[in-house]
Amino acid sequence: MNARITLLLVTAAGFASCSDGGTEQAGTRPSTPAAPADHKNIEYSISGQRIRLVDGVADAPAAPGSAARIVTRYFGNEARGDLNGDGREDLAFLLTQEPGGSGTFFYAVAALDLPSGLTGSQATLIGDRIAPQATQVRDDAIIVVTYADRAPGEPFTTPPSVGKTLWLKLDPGTMLLGEVVQNFEGEADPSSMRLDMKTWTWVRAVDGGSELVPRQADAFTITFDAGTFSATTDCNRVRGGYETQGSTLTFSAGMAATRMFCADSQENAFTGLLARTASYSFTSRGELVLELAQNAGSMTFR
Numbered sequence: 001m002n003a004r005i006t007l008l009l010v011t012a013a014g015f016a017s018c019s020d021g022g023t024e025q026a027g028t029r030p031s032t033p034a035a036p037a038d039h040k041n042i043e044y045s046i047s048g049q050r051i052r053l054v055d056g057v058a059d060a061p062a063a064p065g066s067a068a069r070i071v072t073r074y075f076g077n078e079a080r081g082d083l084n085g086d087g088r089e090d091l092a093f094l095l096t097q098e099p100g101g102s103g104t105f106f107y108a109v110a111a112l113d114l115p116s117g118l119t120g121s122q123a124t125l126i127g128d129r130i131a132p133q134a135t136q137v138r139d140d141a142i143i144v145v146t147y148a149d150r151a152p153g154e155p156f157t158t159p160p161s162v163g164k165t166l167w168l169k170l171d172p173g174t175m176l177l178g179e180v181v182q183n184f185e186g187e188a189d190p191s192s193m194r195l196d197m198k199t200w201t202w203v204r205a206v207d208g209g210s211e212l213v214p215r216q217a218d219a220f221t222i223t224f225d226a227g228t229f230s231a232t233t234d235c236n237r238v239r240g241g242y243e244t245q246g247s248t249l250t251f252s253a254g255m256a257a258t259r260m261f262c263a264d265s266q267e268n269a270f271t272g273l274l275a276r277t278a279s280y281s282f283t284s285r286g287e288l289v290l291e292l293a294q295n296a297g298s299m300t301f302r
Contacts, residue, residue, distance in 0.1 A: 038118065039091050039118060039120075040053050040055060040056040040074050041053055041054060041055065042117075042119070042120045044109050044121065046072065046097060046107060046295055047292075047295050048246070048247050048278060048279035051072050053072070053074060058072040058073075059071050059072075062294070068100040070097065070099050070100060071097070071098045072096070072097045073097075073098075074093070075093070077093055077094045078093040078135065079091070079092045079093070079135040080137060081139075082141065083141050084170065088113040088114075090110060090111060090170075091111040092108065092109070092110045092135055092137055092143045093108075093111075094126070094145075095123060099294050099295050102156075103128045103208060103209055103296075104129050105127070105128050105209075106125075106126040106127055106130050106147070107123035107124060107126060108123065108124045108135070108143065108166070108168055109121050109123045109124075109177070112170070112175070120175075121175040121177055122175055122176050124168060124177040125206065125291075126147060127147070128206075128297075129160070129209055130148065130149050132145070132147045133146040133147050133148065133163075134146050141169060141170070142167050142168070142169050143167070143169065143170070145165070145166040145167075145168065146163070146164070146166075147160075147163075147166070149164050152211045168180065171190055171191060173191050176282075176283075178282070178283035180284055189284075190282035190284060193282040195224040195249075195280070195288070196224045199223045200221060200222050200302065201218055201221050201301060202214055202221070202222070202270065202300075202301050203300050203301065203302050204299075204300050205298065206298055207296060207297040208297060209297070212266075212269060214234070214266060214270075215234070215264075216234045219233060222301065227243070229242050231270075233257075233265065233270055233271075234262060234266055234267060235260055235261070236257045236258040238255050238257045239256045239257075240255035244280075247280060247281060249279055249280040250277065251275055251277055253275070255271055255274070255275070274290070277290045277293070279291045286302065287300055287301060288300070288301040288302075289301075
C-alpha cells in the first residue's frame with residue numbers, strides 16, 4: 001500500500017522520493033519567480049542622471065576614470081498614499097547624495113506602484129545638510145515634507161533651526177515632482193510648458209547649500225529663442241547660445257555682455273550659475289528650475 005501511494009505521488013509531482021528524505025528531479029523543476037523589486041532596488045533620476053539603488057545604495061564615479069565617488073543612499077521618512085488616483089498605494093521618501101565634497105544633499109522622490117511594477121520618479125532637491133522631520137501623503141495626493149534648515153547666510157557649522165515645509169505633487173506622465181505653492185489657487189501643467197514660452201524672472205538659487213536671492217527684484221530675466229538666449233541682470237544685458245536634449249540643458253561658453261560696470265552687482269553670480277546648468281524642469285506652480293551640474297543646487301525662475 002505504501003509503495004502504491006509513493007508511485008502516485010511520483011506521477012503527480014514529477015519527483016522521485018528517496019529513502020533518506022531527499023528528492024531527485026524527475027522532470028524540469030519550475031524556476032522560482034524573482035522577488036518583485038522594491039523601492040530600494042529601482043531607478044530614480046537626479047539632475048537628469050539615472051540612479052539605480054541596490055539595497056538602498058548607489059555608488060558611482062563622479063566622472064569616467066575619476067577616483068571621486070558619488071554615493072546615493074536611501075534615507076527614509078517614508079509616507080504611503082495614492083499619488084496618481086489609480087487606487088494603488090504609492091510611496092514617497094527621502095534620498096541623500098554625497099557628490100564627493102562636504103555636502104550631503106537631501107532629495108524627495110516617489111515610487112509609483114504601476115501594474116508593470118514600481119517606477120521611480122525624478123528627484124526634487126530639498127537642501128544640503130538639512131534636518132528632515134517628517135513626510136506625509138495627503139488625501140489630495142500632495143506630499144508634505146517638513147524639515148529644519150539654516151537662515152540665509154548662516155554657515156553649515158550652525159545647526160538647522162528654521163522650520164520649513166515643502167509641498168510636492170507628482171506628475172505621473174513625466175514622473176516629475178513639482179512644488180505646490182501653499183494656498184495657491186490653481187496649478188500649471190508642467191508637461192505643456194516650454195523654455196521659450198515666456199520671459200523668465202530669476203527669484204532664487206541654492207548653490208552648495210547656500211541660498212542666493214536677487215537683491216533687485218525683477219532685474220534678472222532670461223528669454224529663450226531657437227538655440228540662443230538673452231538675459232538682463234542688475235547691470236548689463238547678456239546673450240549666448242544653449243543646447244537641449246531631453247531634459248538636459250547646457251549654455252555655451254563665452255556669453256557676450258554689455259560692458260557697464262556696476263558696484264555690488266550680482267551679475268557674475270547669475271551668469272556663473274547659468275554656465276553650470278546641467279538640466280531643467282518645470283513645476284506645477286509654473287516655475288522653471290535649472291539644476292546645476294554635480295547636483296550642487298538649482299536656480300528657480302518664474
